[in-house]
Amino acid sequence: MRKKIVAANWKMNLNLEEGKSLVDGILAGLPALTETKQVVIAPPFVHLAQTAQQLQGKANITLAAQNCYSEASGAYTGEISASMVKSVGAGNVIIGHSERREYFKESDALLAKKTSQALENGLRVIFCCGEPLEIRDADTQNEFVEAQIKAGLFHLTAEELKNVVIAYEPIWAIGTGRTASSQQAQDMHAHIRNVVAAQYGKEVADDTSILYGGSCKPSNAAELFSCPDVDGGLIGGASLKADEFLGIINAMMSC
Numbered sequence: 001m002r003k004k005i006v007a008a009n010w011k012m013n014l015n016l017e018e019g020k021s022l023v024d025g026i027l028a029g030l031p032a033l034t035e036t037k038q039v040v041i042a043p044p045f046v047h048l049a050q051t052a053q054q055l056q057g058k059a060n061i062t063l064a065a066q067n068c069y070s071e072a073s074g075a076y077t078g079e080i081s082a083s084m085v086k087s088v089g090a091g092n093v094i095i096g097h098s099e100r101r102e103y104f105k106e107s108d109a110l111l112a113k114k115t116s117q118a119l120e121n122g123l124r125v126i127f128c129c130g131e132p133l134e135i136r137d138a139d140t141q142n143e144f145v146e147a148q149i150k151a152g153l154f155h156l157t158a159e160e161l162k163n164v165v166i167a168y169e170p171i172w173a174i175g176t177g178r179t180a181s182s183q184q185a186q187d188m189h190a191h192i193r194n195v196v197a198a199q200y201g202k203e204v205a206d207d208t209s210i211l212y213g214g215s216c217k218p219s220n221a222a223e224l225f226s227c228p229d230v231d232g233g234l235i236g237g238a239s240l241k242a243d244e245f246l247g248i249i250n251a252m253m254s255c
């Protein structure tokens, strides 16, 4: 059965102390999670060891890095490898966030390598896709996102794809307060699932969790997560306050 997941992406926010109290606040109000209703926290790299300690022994709430490098090790000053991420106690990594694609010029080919590197090191990948506003305005978002999925993921085997969660984040909805309507989200998620099914079969596609991201908040989460192909959310701004993030987690619990 496919999992519903609410994942926090802190992006480049919070110092160590602030991160610690945020996680304490989340843990204090956390409902009883299950194998099929999970929470993921993706803080900046320097938080990972501390957050791993805080999450130790807690079921179905796991840690993610926001990025990792495409090579196993070596002379890549400033980079962090997938095996380092794994060794600090994180089980997941976000790959291909639109901010990485846009500001750091991460190409489809690089993201395909990063995805493989992460999977080889036993990490679950949260693979991001999503179109900019001009593509949405031209009504070519389906083709755009399909190309991102094919280029980033289709070199994987069906077995490998089981450890991939897809996050659809329309760039025009990120941090803008402008959420995709639940119909827009559902339409794209259904399209992504069809694209996965065409390559890997219906069974694999039905087991793949597809998260929505972009101005998701407690007030709109339940409607979004009730869509048949929306399996939870990747949350930016609203994941930085315990009560807001818990509101979104509770929305998942009720769907």
Ligand code: 13P
Binding pocket: 009, 097, 169, 173, 174, 175, 176, 177, 213, 214, 215, 216, 234, 235, 236, 237, 238
């Ligand atoms: P916001 O929730 O702040 O719009 O960010 C979404 C996002 O980019 C999560 O990765």
